[in-house]
Amino acid sequence: MRTPLYKRVLLKLSGEALAGEKGFGLDTETINKIALQIKAISEQGVQVAIVVGGGNFWRGRSGEGMDRTTADYMGMMATVINSLALQDALENIDIVTRVQTAIEMRQIAEPYIRRRAVRHLEKNRAVIFAAGTGNPYFSTDTTAALRAAEIEADIILLAKKVDAVYDKDPHINPDAKKFEELTYLDVLKLELKVMDSTATSLCMDNKIPIKVFSLDEPENIIKVIHGEKIGTYIHGEI
Numbered sequence: 014m015r016t017p018l019y020k021r022v023l024l025k026l027s028g029e030a031l032a033g034e035k036g037f038g039l040d041t042e043t044i045n046k047i048a049l050q051i052k053a054i055s056e057q058g059v060q061v062a063i064v065v066g067g068g069n070f071w072r073g074r075s076g077e078g079m080d081r082t083t084a085d086y087m088g089m090m091a092t093v094i095n096s097l098a099l100q101d102a103l104e105n106i107d108i109v110t111r112v113q114t115a116i117e118m119r120q121i122a123e124p125y126i127r128r129r130a131v132r133h134l135e136k137n138r139a140v141i142f143a144a145g146t147g148n149p150y151f152s153t154d155t156t157a158a159l160r161a162a163e164i165e166a167d168i169i170l171l172a173k174k175v176d177a178v179y180d181k182d183p184h185i186n187p188d189a190k191k192f193e194e195l196t197y198l199d200v201l202k203l204e205l206k207v208m209d210s211t212a213t214s215l216c217m218d219n220k221i222p223i224k225v226f227s228l229d230e231p232e233n234i235i236k237v238i239h240g241e242k243i244g245t246y247i248h249g250e251i
């Protein structure tokens with residue numbers, strides 16, 4: 014068996030990824046497939062932390078005419094729903110999992126405590142960070158960058174609906190250029206929609222590499238862990 018390249022990873026899943034082909038809500042088959050990939054890398058000794066978005070239920074910008082802070086808090090609640098669904102799928106296949114929320118809700122999850130999260134990871138438990146940073150105006154991309162820095166993750170695995178980073182939307186523009194490798198500054202200067210600028214800057218400041226890839230292909234998470242050349246790799250100066 015090949016040795017994984019990374020000891021500790023932060024897996025960022027979009028809410029839409031959990032919806033599968035439905036585009037809204039939760040698709041059990043899709044969630045179970047993701048859980049099996051997480052189990053596979055966990056069994057190889059990789060410590061897995063996860064941040065899940067909430068776009069399959071709600072996005073802050075969806076609340077037209079609504080107070081931005083209220084809309085963002087609603088989005089945080091959506092990430093908790095997704096986190097509990099993923100926890101259930103993981104524990105059904107014998108992966109001990111803890112959900113930690115940035116907004117306290119003790120009846121269903123632990124409050125976020127960095128030292129406790131790291132201890133869970135050291136015991137090879139999966140840890141899911143829910144409710145964003147607990148603050149409005151910050152995306153789950155920024156949450157992923159922040160938590161990756163706090164737990165000293167080796168890399169952020171950014172699982173998306175597209176197979177890499179392109180200079181424009183490949184679903185609309187067949188001539189879109191695919192990037193295999195980028196620097197953080199490239200992402201910021203070219204205004205590529207990989208992560209928001211706050212998250213990208215945070216990764217740059219803390220030298221956290223990012224791997225962007227698609228979840229559509231079976232076992233892509235496992236392939237990335239073993240260094241296969243898929244998706245786009247984002248890091249410091251080339």
